[in-house]
Amino acid sequence: MMPKSKRQRQFFYIIPYGIWLVLFVIAPLVLLVFQSLTTPTGHFTLHNYAIYFASGTYLRMTFNSVWYAFLITVVTLIVSYPMAYLLNQLKQKQFWLLLIILPTWINLLLKTYAFIGLLSKSGTVNNFIGLWGVVPQQLLFSDWSFLLVAAYIEIPFMILPIFNSLAEINPRLEQASRDLGANRWQTLRRVIVPLSMPGVKAGIQAVFIPSLSLFMITRLIGGNRVITLGTAIEEHFLVTQNWQLGSTIGVVLIVAMVITMILTRDRARRSARKGR
Amino acid sequence: MSRVKWHAFLVTIYLLTKSEGWELTNTSTPIIEFKNVGLSYDDNEVLKNIDLSLEAGKFYTLLGPSGSGKTTILNLISGQLTATHGDILFEGNIINDVPVEKRNMNTVFQDYGLFPNMNVFDNVAFGPTIKRMSKTDINAKVTEMLDLVKLSDYADREINELSGGQRQRVAIARALANDPEVLLLDEPLSALDYKLRKDMQYELREIQQRLGITFVFVTHDQEEALAMSDWIFVMNDGVIQQNGSPEDIYDEPINHFVADFIGESNILDGIMKTDYLVHFTGKDFENVDAGMRPNERVEVVLRPEDLDLTTIENGKLVVTIDDQSFRGDYYEITALDDDGNEWQVQATNKAEIGERVGLTFDPEDIHIMRFNESEDDFDARLESYEDDADDAKE
Numbered sequence: 001m002m003p004k005s006k007r008q009r010q011f012f013y014i015i016p017y018g019i020w021l022v023l024f025v026i027a028p029l030v031l032l033v034f035q036s037l038t039t040p041t042g043h044f045t046l047h048n049y050a051i052y053f054a055s056g057t058y059l060r061m062t063f064n065s066v067w068y069a070f071l072i073t074v075v076t077l078i079v080s081y082p083m084a085y086l087l088n089q090l091k092q093k094q095f096w097l098l099l100i101i102l103p104t105w106i107n108l109l110l111k112t113y114a115f116i117g118l119l120s121k122s123g124t125v126n127n128f129i130g131l132w133g134v135v136p137q138q139l140l141f142s143d144w145s146f147l148l149v150a151a152y153i154e155i156p157f158m159i160l161p162i163f164n165s166l167a168e169i170n171p172r173l174e175q176a177s178r179d180l181g182a183n184r185w186q187t188l189r190r191v192i193v194p195l196s197m198p199g200v201k202a203g204i205q206a207v208f209i210p211s212l213s214l215f216m217i218t219r220l221i222g223g224n225r226v227i228t229l230g231t232a233i234e235e236h237f238l239v240t241q242n243w244q245l246g247s248t249i250g251v252v253l254i255v256a257m258v259i260t261m262i263l264t265r266d267r268a269r270r271s272a273r274k275g276r
Numbered sequence: 277m278s279r280v281k282w283h284a285f286l287v288t289i290y291l292l293t294k295s296e297g298w299e300l301t302n303t304s305t306p307i308i309e310f311k312n313v314g315l316s317y318d319d320n321e322v323l324k325n326i327d328l329s330l331e332a333g334k335f336y337t338l339l340g341p342s343g344s345g346k347t348t349i350l351n352l353i354s355g356q357l358t359a360t361h362g363d364i365l366f367e368g369n370i371i372n373d374v375p376v377e378k379r380n381m382n383t384v385f386q387d388y389g390l391f392p393n394m395n396v397f398d399n400v401a402f403g404p405t406i407k408r409m410s411k412t413d414i415n416a417k418v419t420e421m422l423d424l425v426k427l428s429d430y431a432d433r434e435i436n437e438l439s440g441g442q443r444q445r446v447a448i449a450r451a452l453a454n455d456p457e458v459l460l461l462d463e464p465l466s467a468l469d470y471k472l473r474k475d476m477q478y479e480l481r482e483i484q485q486r487l488g489i490t491f492v493f494v495t496h497d498q499e500e501a502l503a504m505s506d507w508i509f510v511m512n513d514g515v516i517q518q519n520g521s522p523e524d525i526y527d528e529p530i531n532h533f534v535a536d537f538i539g540e541s542n543i544l545d546g547i548m549k550t551d552y553l554v555h556f557t558g559k560d561f562e563n564v565d566a567g568m569r570p571n572e573r574v575e576v577v578l579r580p581e582d583l584d585l586t587t588i589e590n591g592k593l594v595v596t597i598d599d600q601s602f603r604g605d606y607y608e609i610t611a612l613d614d615d616g617n618e619w620q621v622q623a624t625n626k627a628e629i630g631e632r633v634g635l636t637f638d639p640e641d642i643h644i645m646r647f648n649e650s651e652d653d654f655d656a657r658l659e660s661y662e663d664d665a666d667d668a669k670e
Contacts, residue, residue, distance in 0.1 A: 175356060176389035178376040180403040181454060190402075194393045 029254075035247035048248040058232070062252065065228040068146070069211035075151040076207050077200070080158035084199075085192070087159070088166045097163065104156045112220050115149045116140065119221070141223025149221045150214060157210075158203040165199025166192070201264045208264075209257045229253050305368040307332040307458060307490050308353060313362030315348055323348050323514045325362070330492065332457070335484050337493045339501040340511030341537070346494045349511075350460050353492060355379050381458040382451035386466060388443045390435045396422070396446050397431040403454035421449035424483060441472045448483070458490045465500065477504050498538045502526060510534050518651060530654050531645055535577045542583075542619050546576040546644070551661070554644060557593060557615050565644040566661040575645040580620040582641035585609070585627060591634015595619055597627045611635065 039045050052058050087096055103111065118124045119139040126136040139145055169192065177187040215230030224231065229249055236246030306329040315323040323345045330336055338346035351357040352364060355376035363370050371379060382403070390399050400421050404414045422428050425445035435443065444464060451459055461480070465473045481504050484491045495501055501508050502522040509519045510533075518530045529535035535543055546556035551566035556576045568574065588594055595611035598618075602608075609621040611633075619635065627633060649657075 170387070170389070172385055172387055172389040173391060175376075176383070176385060176391070177402070179354060179356070179383045180450065181377045181406045182402075183375075183377055186406055190406075191391055191393070195391075 032247045032250050036251045048244050052248050061229050061232050065212050069208050072150045072211045073208045076154045076158045084159045084162035100156050146222035154207045157206040161202035162199040165196045169195050205264050309365040311363045313359045316360045333488050334506040335491045337501040337505035337508045344511040345514040346511045350494050354383050354460050382454050382456040383460040384447045384451045384464045386463045388447040392435050396433050400449045400453050421453045425449045461493045540580045542578045544576045546574050548572045548574050562639045563642040564640050567657040577643040580622040583621045584636050585623050586634040586636045588634045591636050593635040595635050597629050597631045
């Protein structure tokens with residue numbers, strides 16, 4: 001048998017994932033861009049983009065998407081950083097980490113439905129506060145419940161990268177900082193936080209970008225009070241059947257994601273270089 | 277004042293300083309003191325009832341193998357560890373509960389612990405910045421420190437652009453930028469290559485003498501300890517085995533561990549027949565030790581560099597050359613005597629393997645160690661018979 005060259009072998013390894021990549025990533029992207037630039041009869045047009053950028057509704061949806069994704073990211077970060085820091089000091093790190101990762105194994109929709117059970121007027125929370133005679137409150141279909149559930153779902157994706165970057169910091173640096181006269185707080189601010197920034201950036205990427213296109217939670221928990229681009233895309237594809245405009249919004253969303261990626265990755269790389 | 281009076285005045289002052297009364301009033305408080313300090317983890321006693329006292333402005337070394345407790349002592353001084361029992365004093369005040377950042381001491385860590393997110397300047401400026409010194413003062417301090425470690429041109433470099441030796445210097449500059457009264461050094465030279473280590477030993481010693489502050493240096497390298505220190509604490513098993521000047525420790529090791537750990541040693545079992553007469557390898561030898569019980573079992577130490585090869589007739593012992601290797605400035609020779617004892621000899625002349633030669637040494641090269649003699653007993657015995665010897669001379 002003829003010995004295969006290294007390049008041939010490498011090509012062989014790529015085939016399974018290559019098929020997947022072409023069918024489910026590249027082809028849909030091409031179709032999306034193609035549809036956004038054509039009329040239903042297949043003629044080239046920029047009409048869809050004109051509609052999008054001329055319409056206050058779509059721009060407001062875009063702003064909403066970015067704003068809520070930003071809020072979700074901030075809430076998630078505030079909850080996750082201290083937790084990741086604490087986690088790093090614990091003896092049974094792996095066990096606690098497992099507990100934090102566990103919810104990500106459960107289907108997103110299931111978790112969302114569970115929150116309906118918790119937050120609805122006859123739900124667990126209202127039953128509980130009812131023990132003190134509080135009348136049932138409208139908890140679902142509010143901005144707060146939307147933020148709560150979205151943050152709950154995203155938290156593990158924020159904790160994990162921050163935890164990893166904190167774990168990589170040589171404990172000696174904390175010792176050195178204390179030795180040089182810095183108290184715990186100064187050490188955290190001047191040494192630990194700057195060195196964990198690559199993890200924070202990665203966490204922001206992992207939370208902010210998916211949050212841009214959330215749509216099931218906006219409907220089930222937010223009660224469509226918050227209409228984001230994700231919801232708009234769903235409406236166009238499934239309800240109004242306007243695939244062209246749906247594709248256009250999709251392209252805009254993808255561009256927004258790529259921009260976020262570039263912004264956070266550039267910084268992450270720079271601090272990673274300094275961190276080594 | 278006339279010349280004669282002036283001279284008399286100086287003589288008086290000199291005599292005063294020699295008298296015991298002066299000593300009492302002049303004995304300043306030690307900068308660091310351990311009183312019966314111990315540290316245990318669960319049932320594991322890492323440090324056992326340590327008493328020590330360090331004078332300001334000296335270069336101290338804690339020397340011992342890994343796990344001997346030397347770094348533990350350093351961490352207790354710096355405050356990174358808290359003692360299980362006993363008191364630690366700084367300039368006479370108990371500092372058991374003073375946190376790390378409030379102690380006026382700084383540490384040079386074994387792996388340097390430089391902040392990778394800051395450049396050289398910011399690393400050195402870390403302490404002064406925390407102290408909220410003014411910008412101009414910080415600049416001046418950092419410049420002074422980088423000058424001291426000969427890194428003036430490196431202020432803007434990133435840490436990952438530096439070599440190991442340069443990182444070492446930054447770590448020293450950073451620790452000294454806080455003007456500590458005590459600098460703690462935790463095996464700082466162990467990661468450097470031989471040549472660089474030698475240079476840094478010399479430089480550290482120079483920095484210590486220029487600044488006049490107390491250095492506490494931890495190492496497992498006995499050569500390094502002997503070369504740099506004013507005073508050495510030899511540690512093993514969480515106990516100070518012996519402390520003294522490098523010369524004392526080398527010339528008068530108190531027990532088997534110290535003799536074996538410091539330098540190369542030939543250690544043999546012997547019997548101290550009477551004062552100044554010791555018996556080993558089946559023969560009697562004249563020596564200079566005294567104060568033991570008649571026929572007390574002892575250990576005899578002979579340093580390889582004190583032994584010489586000679587003709588069989590002139591030798592005090594006859595040995596057979598077993599092995600030899602060239603070490604540059606001497607030959608490292610292994611020889612066997614007729615009892616089967618192995619002898620390490622550092623000789624300037626070459627020998628033939630298998631050759632029978634004489635081995636010779638002077639009475640003062642024979643060092644006697646008693647079993648389980650404490651440092652205090654050792655010192656007392658030494659003093660008593662040295663006095664006897666002085667009396668005998670008069």
